[in-house]
Amino acid sequence: MGKLGFFALIVAALAALLGERIVNLRKRTLASRELVKNHLPNCVALKNLEYGSEDITIIGDGLALISTGLKYPGLPSSDVPGKIFSLDLQDSRMKPVELRMSRNFDLDSFNPHGISVYTDPSDDTVYLFVVSHPQHKSQVEVFRFVEDDHSLVHLKIIKHELLYSLNDIVAVGVDTFYATNDHYFSHELFKGLVEPLLAQPWSNVVYYSPKEVKVVSEGYYMANGINISPDKRHIYVADLFDHNMHVLERKEDNTLSSVKSVALGSLCDNIEVDPETGDLWLGCHPNGWKAFMYDLNDPPGSEVIQIQKIHSEQPVVTQVYADDGHVIMGSSVAATYGGKLLIGTVFHKALGLKFSILPSFSDDPGKMYILDLLHPKPTPVELQIKGELDLSSFNPHGISVYTDETDDSVYLFVVNHPEQKGSQVEIFRFVEQDTLVHLKTITHPLLHSVNDILAVGVESFYATNDHYFHTDALHVLTVLLGLPLCEVVYYSPGEVRVAADGIMSSNGINISPDKRYIYVSDIIGHEIGVFERQEGEQLVYVKSVAVGSLCDNIEVDHKTGDLWLGCHPNSMKLSNFDPKDPPGSEIIKIKNIHSEQPVVSQEYVDNGRVIMASTVAAPFEKKLLIGSAFHKALCCDLK
Known part of the structure; x- marks a missing residue:
C-alpha cells in the first residue's frame, strides 16, 4: 500500500471515530x-x-x-x-x-x-x-x-x-x-x-x-x-x-x-x-x-x-x-x-x-469614527448614525466602502453581530462629513458567520464566513482536524451563493486596484489566497502566499498594489488572554503579490505592551494606522 493509501486509511479511521464520538455526544446531550x-x-x-x-x-x-x-x-x-x-x-x-x-x-x-x-x-x-x-x-x-x-x-x-x-x-x-x-x-x-x-x-x-x-x-x-x-x-x-x-x-x-x-x-x-x-x-x-x-x-x-x-x-x-x-x-x-x-x-x-474565544472591555454599543489623516493633528470624530438601526445592539466587525461612480455617493457596508442575532450586514450612506444614514439591513442563511466584507456595488458584496459551525467548540474541532470548511459568499439582490470555499478560516477580504483580483486571508492557514474575478462574479483560485502569522484584515495600497496585513503573532496568547502576558501585534506587507516571488516583509512588531492583538494596518501619505480587536489604535510615521 502506498503512502497516499495509508494516509487515506488513517483519515477514514479518524473520521469514523469522530463520527462515533459525535453520535455518542448527541445521545448524552439528548x-x-x-x-x-x-x-x-x-x-x-x-x-x-x-x-x-x-x-x-x-x-x-x-x-x-x-x-x-x-x-x-x-x-x-x-x-x-x-x-x-x-x-x-x-x-x-x-x-x-x-x-x-x-x-x-x-x-x-x-x-x-x-x-x-x-x-x-x-x-x-x-x-x-x-x-x-x-x-x-x-x-x-x-x-x-x-x-x-x-x-x-x-x-x-x-x-x-x-x-x-x-x-x-x-x-x-x-x-x-x-x-x-x-x-x-x-x-x-x-x-x-x-x-x-x-x-x-x-x-x-x-x-x-x-x-x-x-x-x-x-x-x-x-x-x-x-x-x-x-x-x-x-x-x-x-x-x-x-x-x-x-x-x-x-x-x-x-x-x-x-x-x-x-x-x-x-x-x-x-x-x-x-x-x-x-x-x-x-x-x-x-x-x-x-x-x-x-x-x-x-x-x-x-x-x-x-x-x-x-x-x-x-x-x-x-x-x-x-x-x-x-x-x-x-x-x-x-x-x-x-x-x-x-x-x-x-x-x-x-x-x-406562583417560577468567546476574545475579551471585550466595554459594554457600550459599537460606534463608527472618521479620521482626517491630512490634518496636522489627526483626531477621531464619532459619526452620527441616523435611521432605524438599533444602536443599542450595534456590534460592528468588518467594513468596506463603495463609491458610486454615477453620482459619487459613498456607501459604507458594515458587518454587524447584534446580540443573539448572528451576522448581518448594515448599509449606510455617508453624508455631511460626519453622518451615516442607515439604508438597510441584509440577512441571509449563507451569511451565517460573517467576518469581513468587500463592497463591489451599491447593494452587492463579497463576504467571508470564518466559521462553518455556529459554536466555538465545533469550530475548534474543525481547526484541530484541519478541515477547510469556510467560504467566501457573493451577495446581490438577485443572487446569493458561495463564490469560493475550501478555506480553513476565511477572515479579511479586499480587492486589487484594477478590480480584477480578490484577496482572502486564511487566518488559520497562515496564508493569503489570490482569486481572479471572472464574468458573473465567479472567483477562480490563482495561488496562495504564505505569511507565517495569523493575519486578520487586508488593506490594499491603491497606488502600489501592496497588501498591508494586521496579524496575530501568537494565537494562544490571544485566546487565553492574560494581561500580564498579553497577545502581541504584527504588521506584514506583501509587495509584488502577482509575481512569481512576492516579497513578504515584517513592518512592525510589538509584544503587546504598546498595542495588543492588531487586526488591521492601513497606510496613507507616509502614515500607518494600526487597529486592534479590543485594544487601542496607533497612528505611526512610516520609514
Whole structure:
C-alpha cells in the first residue's frame, strides 16, 4: 500500500471515530429530544437579571441570593461583570436588589457560578460561598452577608490545585465545603472539546477545609450541582451528562460513600433542597445539544424536575415545568419558598412563578469614527448614525466602502453581530462629513458567520464566513482536524451563493486596484489566497502566499498594489488572554503579490505592551494606522 493509501486509511479511521464520538455526544446531550410544554400559572420575568441567574439559594426567612453574569465557555454571555442579587420572596413586588460589595474586592473579574450559604449557629452570621472564574480560572470567594445593609463583605479567596474546574459548592462550615469539579482538564480547549467527545467519567467532588483538601467522590461524567440534606447526613450530586442524581452518605472523616443514584431523564444542573420536606428541586436542560449549538430560532428549552422521597426505595421524579425556550432558555436552578418557584438560567432571564474565544472591555454599543489623516493633528470624530438601526445592539466587525461612480455617493457596508442575532450586514450612506444614514439591513442563511466584507456595488458584496459551525467548540474541532470548511459568499439582490470555499478560516477580504483580483486571508492557514474575478462574479483560485502569522484584515495600497496585513503573532496568547502576558501585534506587507516571488516583509512588531492583538494596518501619505480587536489604535510615521 502506498503512502497516499495509508494516509487515506488513517483519515477514514479518524473520521469514523469522530463520527462515533459525535453520535455518542448527541445521545448524552439528548439532542433528539423534543419538549412538550408544561407551564405553570402566574409566571413573571424578574427585573434586573438580564444576564442570567445561574444559581439561586434561599435563606430561611425567604430571602433568595442570586448569582448573575456567568461567562461559561461555549455558552452565550455578556461582558458585564458578575453580580449577586437578593430577592425578598415575601415582598409582592418581587424585585431583585443588587448587593453592594466591599471596596477591597475585584469586581471587574468577578465571574460567579455556583453559590452556597452557611449560617454560623454560634452567632447567626451568614456566610456566602461563591465559585468564581476570573480569567476562566477557578477559586472560591467567601463573603459575610450583611442583610440590613444589602451588602457583602469580602473575607477571603480560596484556591487549591484540587479546585481546578469548579462548578458548584455546598458550605458545611465557616471555612469548609464540598465542591464539584465538572471537568478533568483545566485548559478551555480540552474542557470544551476533548472531554465531551471522549465522554469519560473523570470528574469529581472535593472536600475542603483549612487543614485538609481531598477528593472524596469520583467517577462522574460531569459533576455539576451539589447540595446537602436537611439533616446534614447526605450529599446530593447531579451528574449532568449521565442524567442521574447521586446520593452520598457523609462519613466522620468527611469522605463520601455512594448510596444510590436516581435516573432523571434530563441534563440537570443545580440542586436546591426544600428544608421542610427534603424534596430536591432541579433546574435542567432538556436538550443539551441546543444549549451548546445555540440558535435563537430554535432556542434551548428549560425543565424543572422535583424529586420526592429520594431516600425511599421508589423516589418520585416529577416534571413540574417545561418550556421550549420561547419563555425561558437554559434553566440551571429551581428554588421554592412559600408557594413560589424561582427558575434561574445560565444566560437568560429569571422567572418568578406562583417560577468567546476574545475579551471585550466595554459594554457600550459599537460606534463608527472618521479620521482626517491630512490634518496636522489627526483626531477621531464619532459619526452620527441616523435611521432605524438599533444602536443599542450595534456590534460592528468588518467594513468596506463603495463609491458610486454615477453620482459619487459613498456607501459604507458594515458587518454587524447584534446580540443573539448572528451576522448581518448594515448599509449606510455617508453624508455631511460626519453622518451615516442607515439604508438597510441584509440577512441571509449563507451569511451565517460573517467576518469581513468587500463592497463591489451599491447593494452587492463579497463576504467571508470564518466559521462553518455556529459554536466555538465545533469550530475548534474543525481547526484541530484541519478541515477547510469556510467560504467566501457573493451577495446581490438577485443572487446569493458561495463564490469560493475550501478555506480553513476565511477572515479579511479586499480587492486589487484594477478590480480584477480578490484577496482572502486564511487566518488559520497562515496564508493569503489570490482569486481572479471572472464574468458573473465567479472567483477562480490563482495561488496562495504564505505569511507565517495569523493575519486578520487586508488593506490594499491603491497606488502600489501592496497588501498591508494586521496579524496575530501568537494565537494562544490571544485566546487565553492574560494581561500580564498579553497577545502581541504584527504588521506584514506583501509587495509584488502577482509575481512569481512576492516579497513578504515584517513592518512592525510589538509584544503587546504598546498595542495588543492588531487586526488591521492601513497606510496613507507616509502614515500607518494600526487597529486592534479590543485594544487601542496607533497612528505611526512610516520609514
